[in-house]
Structure formats: structure tokens, C-alpha cells
Amino acid sequence: MRLTVSTATSRSVCVWRGVRRDSGGCSRRQRQDAPGGRTAMEQVVLKAQKKDESGKGAARKLRAEGLVPGVIYGLGKETVGFAVQRRELYDLLDKATGGNVLISLDMPDMQIDADTAALIKEIQWSPVHKEALSVDLQWISLKEPVTVSVNITIHGHATGLEEGGSMNQIRYQAEVECLPTDIPEELTMDVTGMQISETRFASDLAVPEGVTLLLDPEEPIATIARPISAADLEVRTDEELPEGELEELALAEEQSEAAAEAAQSTEADGEAEAESDSAE
Structure with missing residues (x-):
């Protein structure tokens, strides 16, 4: 099975990386070398607490306490609500490489398989305060390929x-497809x-x-x-127009000049005739 992770996450992380925040308490698992001398993507431990209450009121209360509400789902597992320290989430985003970060979620009373990790699927940001409003995580298997966007x-x-x-x-x-630990x-x-x-x-x-x-x-x-x-930057009409159109323009210009001369001649004759009548 191949899993596609939303590319909206990468764009959010890229925007976020232009703003610096104080580092929080995220820790990193040791980076391991992948086959062929490459460096495998490291996992970042994110501490979370289970969130029992739901709704806008509960979410506002969590944000007021410096927490960001979130949910995690995928791999047929039950959707679980949680909350993370805002500062730790920002620190995790600062560690994101190329818009992607492999997460080892550390939450009490949650049993996580050794071959399972999480990726950020979506982050909602406040358009006014530029703060994270919520975060969605998605379970992935470290043994199955995923599709992600890479810078x-x-x-x-x-x-x-x-x-x-x-x-x-x-x-x-x-977009690339690879094992989660091979995400470049x-x-x-x-x-x-x-x-x-x-x-x-x-x-x-x-x-x-x-x-x-x-x-x-x-x-x-x-x-x-x-x-x-x-x-x-100069407009060079003569070089841009086809030869036939140039001839038509030249003919139209000649006709326009002839008509103008005829009009002037007629006007002059009219004025001369008027002067003659006036003299008589």
C-alpha cells in the first residue's frame, strides 16, 4: 500500500520557516545511515497529552494555555485527539527538512508499534496572529512507501x-515516492x-x-x-508584421494622405470662393 501525504503541509512548513521561534522541548532520535551511504530521515520525538474534550470552546481554552489541539489518524487506527505545547510544535517545524518531518509521538497510555511513525498532514494557521490553530497528524508505516512533496x-x-x-x-x-526513512x-x-x-x-x-x-x-x-x-523595448512594427499587412498599411496610409490633401484643397477652394463673393 502506498500512502500519499497532503502537500499543503509542506507549504505551511515552508511559510513557517521564515519566522523564528524559541526552541522547545522536542528531542531527536539519532540519525542513521541508510543503505548506499545516504542519511536516513531522522525521527523527531513530539510529546503530547491526550485531549478528551472537543469543540470550539475546548480548543480556545487549550490555546489560551499555550497548547495546540490536534488529531492523529490513519492505518485503520482510531482517531485520537491530543494537544501539544505550541513552543514544542514550532521547534518541530524548525527541524523540518524540505517541509517534511518524521514524528515519533510520545503520548501517555498510547502503544505505538516500532515500525510506525507520523507525518504532518495539515496545519491550520490564524490569518491574523499567524499562530497555529490546530494540527493533523497521519500514521504511516515505516515499511511502506509514501508520496510527499520535497523542495x-x-x-x-x-x-x-x-x-x-x-x-x-x-x-x-x-513529489517523490519512497520509504519514510528515505525522504530526502x-x-x-x-x-x-x-x-x-x-x-x-x-x-x-x-x-x-x-x-x-x-x-x-x-x-x-x-x-x-x-x-x-x-x-x-522599442516597438518595431515593421519587423513584426507580415509583408502583406505592410503593403495594406502603406496603401491605407497613402489613401489617408490623399484624402487629407483633397479635404484641404476643397476647404481652400471654399474659402477662396467665399472671399471672391465677399469682394463682389
Whole structure:
């Protein structure tokens, strides 16, 4: 069975990571090396307390006490309500790499299998105070592949930038499928040697062993736009219009000029005739 985790979580974490908070009491399990010399995603221990009451009133009371209400579900397990210290949740988000964090939930009276962990599925934020209102966690099996979004970063020295070009990163995230412990911190792409007007694609991303990229190989990731000169900003109609349209425009212009001259001639003749009549 393959589990897809909402990418909305990654976006929330990315937004959050731009704001710093005081560190809380989250602890990390030791990071282990994965097969092939890669580093397995570490699990972060999040302490929680079971939440018995439900409803808006109970949630407001928890927030007033510095807690964030949440629920955890998945893998056919019963949905369980809980609450975590806001400071510890923020510390966990600060530890999130690439928008993903593997969670070992530590809650009294809850038996958790050794091959089970949790991922953040969704966080609701206050649009006014920018505080977390609630958090949804999803149980996952460490032995089954999951689909998550991972951030894309570019590195290297692009030659085209020295020539006045500008780097345009088209895509900043990509979905991958892998075991939870193999979720990469990021996907990287080397732009060394890129020239102006050159594009690099998903096939140029460095994808770790054991990770499947769920993106069309021809999907563009980054391109270098050519510099815009003053001449490029000028409107050069003569170069842009087809030859037939140019002839039509030239003919229309001649006809317009002839009509204007005829009108002026008629007006002049009328004025001369009026003056002659006046003299008589």
C-alpha cells in the first residue's frame, strides 16, 4: 500500500520557516545511515497529552494555555485527539527538512508499534496572529512507501549569469515516492555551465537511491532568460508584421494622405470662393 501525504503541509512548513521561534522541548532520535551511504530521515520525538474534550470552546481554552489541539489518524487506527505545547510544535517545524518531518509521538497510555511513525498532514494557521490553530497528524508505516512533496534547490555557477542573463526557477517542489526513512531533505540540480536561453529539466535533478521522482522528465525546472536591452523595448512594427499587412498599411496610409490633401484643397477652394463673393 502506498500512502500519499497532503502537500499543503509542506507549504505551511515552508511559510513557517521564515519566522523564528524559541526552541522547545522536542528531542531527536539519532540519525542513521541508510543503505548506499545516504542519511536516513531522522525521527523527531513530539510529546503530547491526550485531549478528551472537543469543540470550539475546548480548543480556545487549550490555546489560551499555550497548547495546540490536534488529531492523529490513519492505518485503520482510531482517531485520537491530543494537544501539544505550541513552543514544542514550532521547534518541530524548525527541524523540518524540505517541509517534511518524521514524528515519533510520545503520548501517555498510547502503544505505538516500532515500525510506525507520523507525518504532518495539515496545519491550520490564524490569518491574523499567524499562530497555529490546530494540527493533523497521519500514521504511516515505516515499511511502506509514501508520496510527499520535497523542495527543489539549484546550485552551481551558471555561465549565462555572467553574460547578463537572469535565472528563472520554474518549479520549487516535486513529489517523490519512497520509504519514510528515505525522504530526502531536498532535490538538487546543478546549473553549472548553463548558458543564456538554456533550460534544464526534471531529468537533470539529482535523485537519491531508493527515491522515485513522480515528475515528467521533460518538466522544466530552471531556465536562464536573456538580458533585455533598450532596443528590445522599442516597438518595431515593421519587423513584426507580415509583408502583406505592410503593403495594406502603406496603401491605407497613402489613401489617408490623399484624402487629407483633397479635404484641404476643397476647404481652400471654399474659402477662396467665399472671399471672391465677399469682394463682389
